[in-house]
Amino acid sequence: MSKKIKLAKHSGFCYGVKRAVETVKKLKAQNPNKNVFILGELIHNSHVIKELESLGIKTISELPQKGDGICVIRSHGASPEIFEQITNAGFEVVDLTCPDVKKVQKKAIQLVQEGYFLIIVGKAEHPEVIAIKASAERFGSNIFVASDVSQLKTIEQKIKDHKKVGVVVQTTQRITTLNPIVEYLTSISKELMVANTICNSTTLRQNEAKELAEESDLMIVVGSRKSANTTHLAEILKGISNTIHIEDDKELKTYEDIILDANNISITAGASTPETIIENVINKLKGG
Ligand code: SF4
Structure with missing residues (x-):
């Protein structure tokens, strides 16, 4: 019997993450000669961080005392003190805090x-x-x-x-x-x-994943272990169905036996997981 593989509709980049990644790329394209850097990882995904680096967008963990260029605030936001420090150090701030x-x-x-x-x-x-x-x-x-x-x-x-x-x-x-x-x-x-401020994207993703878990014999959660929303997804699903959490398709190998036993597999992914990583997982599961 061939395996049934289903991908959750609400999986991968949420609108806040999509907006941040697209804006930062556009920013660098419009300012090729300016220093464009992000204070802290734009999103918790090493593949995306590497891609941004290849475009000349650096991720830094500490703000230099002085300098020039554009400093991007990621979707998590930053404290008012950080905003002040960036401006005082001479940088232009582009705020990509999720609405x-x-x-x-x-x-x-x-x-x-x-x-x-x-x-x-x-x-x-x-x-x-x-x-x-x-x-x-x-x-x-x-x-x-x-x-x-x-x-x-x-x-x-x-x-x-x-x-x-x-x-x-x-x-x-x-x-x-x-x-x-x-x-x-x-x-x-x-x-x-x-004030229940859990964002809509998180609620939809978690609810859909829970429904899928009820009808699947294996749930695969794709995304970084550093990502809060991805690890929460895996924690929720572990209580409902057999669940594995992987960062990318390479990790599927570790779970070969579990995957072999499952006929009805559903896949979901955190808000910071790029589409290509999800596609690679699906292709490998399908034997591609
Ligand atoms: S998970 Fe929600 S709050 Fe966070 S970036 Fe995405 S939409 Fe915004």
Whole structure:
């Protein structure tokens, strides 16, 4: 019996990532003699970073003290301090923060300005969360980042002492991470305002992948292990179906036996996975 292989409709680049990659390439093409660089990886995918480098677009982890050229802010966003440092160092800033991430930053600022104790649901070390927190910190200091209920329990009294508690969420989080946090906060706070800022692209991708997992005997998640939304996808699916997470087609070899046993395989991919990588995986599965 030949294998059934299905690709999720919502897989690969989301609109925020597509916009960032296309804009940065256009920027370099329009400014061939200018230094164009990105502060931090534009997206968590080494293939894309290498492609950009081949076009003369460098990825740097630290900002030089002085220089000229164009410094690009990636879709995760950056803190207001970083924006200032870039301008002060003499660079032009091109801000490619995803509009959905901007919305979270604005909501976080609004909640702090309105006197809410702000809880950011997400990973404290993730660049998007760092930028959301730093943006809100300009307007107040009652801000806490948590990725589960146990972290919130360490500041339970502080939460109880505040009349109003506001919540925003890292755009690529799982709804199953948010739900128990909201339940806990409801039980201990007097007034709770929850802005579910998980982005539409993430929600559609996760929901579709869950449906596919119900009807497949193997799910393959394609994308970088450094990518939050890709690893979240794999975590969600592991609870529903047999799931493997690979970065590219070369890794399929490791799972040869599992793949051989599966007749109904579905593929999904994170928001930072380029189409060519997904195509290569499909071709190899089809024996190409
Ligand atoms: S995952 Fe969502 S928030 Fe992040 S870049 Fe894509 S659309 Fe924007």
